[in-house]
Amino acid sequence: MRIGACMEKGYVHVYTGNGKGKTTSSIGLMIRAIGAGKKVYFGQFMKEGEYSEIKIIKERFKEIKLEQYGQDGFIINRKANDKELLQVSNGFERAKEVLMSGEYDVVVLDEINVAHFLDLITDEDMFFLIDNKPKEVELILTGRYASKEVIERADLVSEIKEIKHYYNEGIAARTGFEL
Amino acid sequence: MRIGACMEKGYVHVYTGNGKGKTTSSIGLMIRAIGAGKKVYFGQFMKEGEYSEIKIIKERFKEIKLEQYGQDGFIINRKANDKELLQVSNGFERAKEVLMSGEYDVVVLDEINVAHFLDLITDEDMFFLIDNKPKEVELILTGRYASKEVIERADLVSEIKEIKHYYNEGIAARTGFEL
Helix, strand or coil: CCCCCCCCCCCEEEEECCCCCHHHHHHHHHHHHHHCCCCEEEEECCCCCCCHHHHHHHHHCCCEEEEECCCCCCCCCCCCCHHHHHHHHHHHHHHHHHHHHCCCCEEEEECHHHHHHCCCCCHHHHHHHHHHCCCCCEEEEECCCCCHHHHHHCCEEEEEEEEECHHHHCCCCCCCCCC | CCCCCCCCCCCEEEEECCCCCHHHHHHHHHHHHHHCCCCEEEEECCCCCCCHHHHHHHHHCCCEEEEECCCCCCCCCCCCCHHHHHHHHHHHHHHHHHHHHCCCCEEEEECHHHHHHCCCCCHHHHHHHHHHCCCCCEEEEECCCCCHHHHHHCCEEEEEEEEECHHHHCCCCCCCCCC
16 A cells, blocks of 8 residues: 555455456456546456457556456356466466555455466365455456355356357357457 | 458447446457558447547548447436437438448447447447448447346457445546546
């Protein structure tokens, strides 16, 4: 927390569910926070590469510290390999360090719920972040499959439910809308 | 649609439900679209003023055309006055004009579902937008209370459900997170 900043209480948000809008919600929230002069950290688990939103964040938002912890491929439905385990484990250590430093007003950990669901992050580690974050920091956890215990510990939980999606009509992910 | 732009089919998205994340999702989606070089229009029904996200959009995203159609007060639970009716009605005409012009790749109409729910926009007008938009334009409709017929007509619908919210603990809206 910067010196002189107002010491408001920060909350824990969870954006979960199977619908479109979890990562975009957290991006919108970051933009709003930047508009209010807040310092923002955006860490992405199991994502890598220049998605359209990443490109624009790098280009226009120098005050968002963006780090991707790496991804070799989609891990859902198979066991992670050693490299993938290490990427998530190093990512978690980095995220914890950043959160605990209190240097950022808002810390977004994108797809962390999925890494937790896949047992790449232990319950103990996950709960540690929520239970021990600096009081003033706002912590945003995104991704499908947020666990019951994470939901219990959070202050705000939105479940984004897919009512319908054009994916189900065989439409592939499109640059500017999904990528 | 700009000359030379790739003529992809555009879809109709609806972000509805009682949870936090509808407007922020649409902002995140706009940022992603801008990152892919798309032209974006952002029209807000029944909102007015320099919210944190509005400030930053004006400051950093000259390629987002932003228009607020005006608001005197919150209309939920009371009848709209003549001025409010006129604001929504003029806003709708403007939104329709913009959508039909095909000048923008992405048209976001924030809180339009609420204006429709309150009968400030007729079913006929609402369905007209969805059924007659230029094929290539992506149309994003946000707000609680999206009607069954709107959901039926849309290609993608995410329902953002409030599982819990700190509002219910008596916390007021905070600059940078809700405002």
